[in-house]
Amino acid sequence: MDLPWLNEPMELLRQDTIEGRLAHAYIVSGPSGVGKTLFCQRLAKILLCTNKSEAFSPCGSCVSCSTFENESNPDLLHIYPANGGGNINIDQIRAVNEFYSYKPHYGTYKITLIVPATSMNTNSANALLKILEEPPRGAVIMLIASSPGHLLPTIRSRCLNLRIPKPDWDAISAWLSEELSISPSSLNNHTATLYGGPLEILKSIDSDNDQTSLFDALLADLVSLSNGTYYAVDIAKNYGGTEIKEFLDTFELVVSITLLAIFHHTAINLKLCKTSFEKIVFLSEKYRKSKLFEIIDLIKTSRELLLRSQGVRAHDIIEEIFISFVASE
Numbered sequence: 587m588d589l590p591w592l593n594e595p596m597e598l599l600r601q602d603t604i605e606g607r608l609a610h611a612y613i614v615s616g617p618s619g620v621g622k623t624l625f626c627q628r629l630a631k632i633l634l635c636t637n638k639s640e641a642f643s644p645c646g647s648c649v650s651c652s653t654f655e656n657e658s659n660p661d662l663l664h665i666y667p668a669n670g671g672g673n674i675n676i677d678q679i680r681a682v683n684e685f686y687s688y689k690p691h692y693g694t695y696k697i698t699l700i701v702p703a704t705s706m707n708t709n710s711a712n713a714l715l716k717i718l719e720e721p722p723r724g725a726v727i728m729l730i731a732s733s734p735g736h737l738l739p740t741i742r743s744r745c746l747n748l749r750i751p752k753p754d755w756d757a758i759s760a761w762l763s764e765e766l767s768i769s770p771s772s773l774n775n776h777t778a779t780l781y782g783g784p785l786e787i788l789k790s791i792d793s794d795n796d797q798t799s800l801f802d803a804l805l806a807d808l809v810s811l812s813n814g815t816y817y818a819v820d821i822a823k824n825y826g827g828t829e830i831k832e833f834l835d836t837f838e839l840v841v842s843i844t845l846l847a848i849f850h851h852t853a854i855n856l857k858l859c860k861t862s863f864e865k866i867v868f869l870s871e872k873y874r875k876s877k878l879f880e881i882i883d884l885i886k887t888s889r890e891l892l893l894r895s896q897g898v899r900a901h902d903i904i905e906e907i908f909i910s911f912v913a914s915e
């Protein structure tokens with residue numbers, strides 16, 4: 587996936603690498619959903635590649651690149667909270683120490699990603715501090731944090747800060763509409779909710795405005811429908827009083843978020859409330875991309891049909907979309 591707004595910070599690190607000025611530790615900060623973790627993973631792959639191009643791209647075929655793809659590169663350590671939402675504990679930071687007690691397997695670097703670094707408790711942070719005070723040769727430690735101010739000042743003072751700024755709305759909407767093949771106009775309806783960061787489509791979806799209620803209702807109904815709890819024609823009746831334009835926009839949004847979850851293999855960057863998150867994950871595991879793109883096409887066609895033809899009944903369109911959604915591929 588091409589994330590054009592990451593090119594500039596990557597260029598800074600490319601120059602640092604070429605000029606031998608790469609730091610041992612970086613705090614990679616920026617708003618949620620801007621792609622900080624993806625950025626660090628890309629950087630790690632490039633640094634670890636033993637045959638990288640001058641343009642700072644991984645070759646994709648050396649043993650380092652292939653083990654990276656299989657998530658088994660021994661020169662990369664990924665630290666994240668042990669049990670989902672908890673802390674990064676001291677044993678995990680001790681593992682970082684252990685990791686650096688061996689030389690790199692393939693190239694000259696050994697890279698640790700700590701995501702999110704603000705999950706370290708005081709003991710873990712102090713243990714990391716010891717490593718940062720005497721950084722091992724070839725170590726590049728990336729601390730990923732949306733709120734770097736929450737890290738210990740002693741940690742901050744030993745890392746270089748690399749901030750990934752939020753792209754402007756035009757750049758976000760151009761990227762999203764291309765990535766998801768949806769119309770920029772339908773994205774514009776959700777400017778406020780999208781604007782946290784390109785990868786974070788719905789930061790404020792769980793605030794309680796009308797759009798949210800419709801979003802939640804639709805999401806719940808799509809899960810019931812997919813489980814076979816209800817029939818499409820019965821579910822369609824729930825939307826008799828909904829304005830058709832709002833229905834189509836919201837349906838498109840649910841499908842787009844599900845697609846985004848598929849692209850990322852998980853809904854990792856979506857700040858949905860827990861129940862919505864689980865439903866999106868469920869849908870992303872149940873449906874294929876091709877099916878979801880088909881539904882987006884159907885929504886577009888329905889919009890055109892409504893514009894062109896006077897006699898079209900909103901209810902028929904709603905029914906057709908639900909039926910198509912559960913129809914076998």
Ligand SMILES: [Zn+2]
Binds near residue numbers: 634647651
């Ligand atoms: Zn390579």
